[in-house]
Amino acid sequence: MCRSINSLDILPDRRIALNWADGQRNHYHFVWLRQQHFHPAIGRPDQPSDAALRLPDDPASLEIASSAIENGELVVRWAGDDVVTRHDLAWLRRNAYDTPSRLGRKARQQTWTGREAAAFLWLDWSRLLEDDEALFGFEVRLRDFGFARVRGAPAARDEVARLAGRLGVLRNTDFGAVATIETRPPSKEERYTNLGAGGWVRLAPHTDEGWRYAPPGISFHLGLESTPGEGGESILVDGLLAARRLAARDADAFDFLTRQPFRFCADRNPRERYVARGRMIVTDQDGEVVGIRFSDRTLGVQDLDEAMIEPAYKAIGAFARELYSADLVYRHKLQPGECHVFDNHRILHARTEFDPESGPRRIAQCSVDREEFHNSYRQLCERLGHFDDANLILPNGALG
Ligand SMILES: [Fe+2]
Missing domain, CATH: 3.30.2020.30 (NE0471 N-terminal domain-like)
Incomplete structure (x- = not known):
């Protein structure tokens, strides 16, 4: 310089x-x-x-x-x-x-289709734990693509925290810092049994916990057990690509979703009365997309201005059509020791249906808030002498 x-x-x-x-x-x-x-x-x-x-x-x-x-x-x-x-x-x-x-300092977010993501490298779990340059390469992929995949992990629940811990302190939730997603029997007290992570029906692409003011950031899904029958595949979709397509095809819907916050709720059981308002597409001062918040299951009862009701559902429908486009779908059945790491403020995830009678599907899950990741990323860049990378302006995420 x-x-x-x-x-x-x-x-x-x-x-x-x-x-x-x-x-x-x-x-x-x-x-x-x-x-x-x-x-x-x-x-x-x-x-x-x-x-x-x-x-x-x-x-x-x-x-x-x-x-x-x-x-x-x-x-x-x-x-x-x-x-x-x-x-x-x-x-x-x-x-x-x-x-x-x-503008030259803004991180270049690179979008991908399902087919492109299926060709992404599988990074080696132990190298990321031991080698800072390998960790830097992994973090750059997360920064640019919002998604990286890693394999070679021991298929044990708490292992996921070892890699996540390299990015920052884990977010604690009412499940603890690490949760296991596994098929669980229906419970009478839950209103939406089998519609969530513990069910077995198809889950549509969504970001997690849009009902929080600040949803979880970098999410880790480590395969522990793969159901031996058909289905139970993990799906990921690049919400940034969907938003850019929407901007090109339906500018009115795009503008609407960047301006109008929607009400997201979690009230699935007596312990949850979460409500948050957030925009489905968040843009920065330059109009660039920096965050996505989207879930069909936790989109709550809306209380918009009454003139906004029909335009709102029309805009949501237009965005959903982009998000659910077949060519966006990356699909992979996580095997024990394989891990998907993705930015929950950009990437949507989903699951295909499976038969719980054929055997369980178990995934260890945890997350690191994005500001913790970005903080440790900048320190790693400086330690390794990658000063231009340390100085990049990173997207703020789906806040507000
Ligand atoms: Fe989820």
Whole structure:
């Protein structure tokens, strides 16, 4: 990365332009630079620890007395209070926020069809536990495709926590940190017996627990036992590809789903009264899809504005048609020791029907919140010297 400056210009609209030696020019607003003065971690080591105000100034109030490049830093002397701020040039280049620089730092999410996913590599379980470069390769696949598959694990319930633990602390739920999905007999107290993970009927593609404000993040499904009869296959679908197709084919439905939150509920038994509202397609400030929340089984009773009811179901139907397209389906019957790892804020999962009389299907399941994964990912990148990867802007997920 270029770290040297040919010249700098002070612009009348309260910005400094840096002209880098490689020909790139970046602009930095006075107030953006001045904020670093208030940043307790990077700006002002001499700031008293009891300083109360760490917010930036009114942009229009800022004037610069002088500025210079000294020892690899932009040094700004501020008029009015004689404050001096120093800004490392490499840091400025890494954090340039003009549109091409910012867009260039966004992680490139790559979509896939079922056929493409069926050709994905199977990564080796023990290598990921022992070798940081192998772990990095696995994390990059999760970052870009939202899905990676691993094999060679011992087919034991708690093994799944060993790989998940490399990505961060496991999310704890009322099932504990690791749960076993297995066929269980119908229970009278449950309203939707056999419709959930413990049933055996076909499950349509869905993201998990959309009824939480922040649904589970990176999900791990480790095969423990594969039902010997027909069916019981795991299905994964790239929700990002479905959303992009919807945007291209039905822009009104896409726009509707990015704006209108829906009510998701879990009230399957007396212990659950969860309700959350969330958008089915979440976009970022550039209109790029960063998260999917979708489930036919936990889409609750809606309480939208009455004028929105018919457009809402029409838009959901249009999205469902994309999500359930046959060519999106990746299908694989998880064998003992095989693990699917996927981003529950992008990838939908499902299961084909099977006959529980022919034998059980057991899967160990756990998850790591996405911010924990992204935090450990950045640390791993830095440890291995992959600084461009560490600096990528990662999608925020299906929040809001
Ligand atoms: Fe599920």
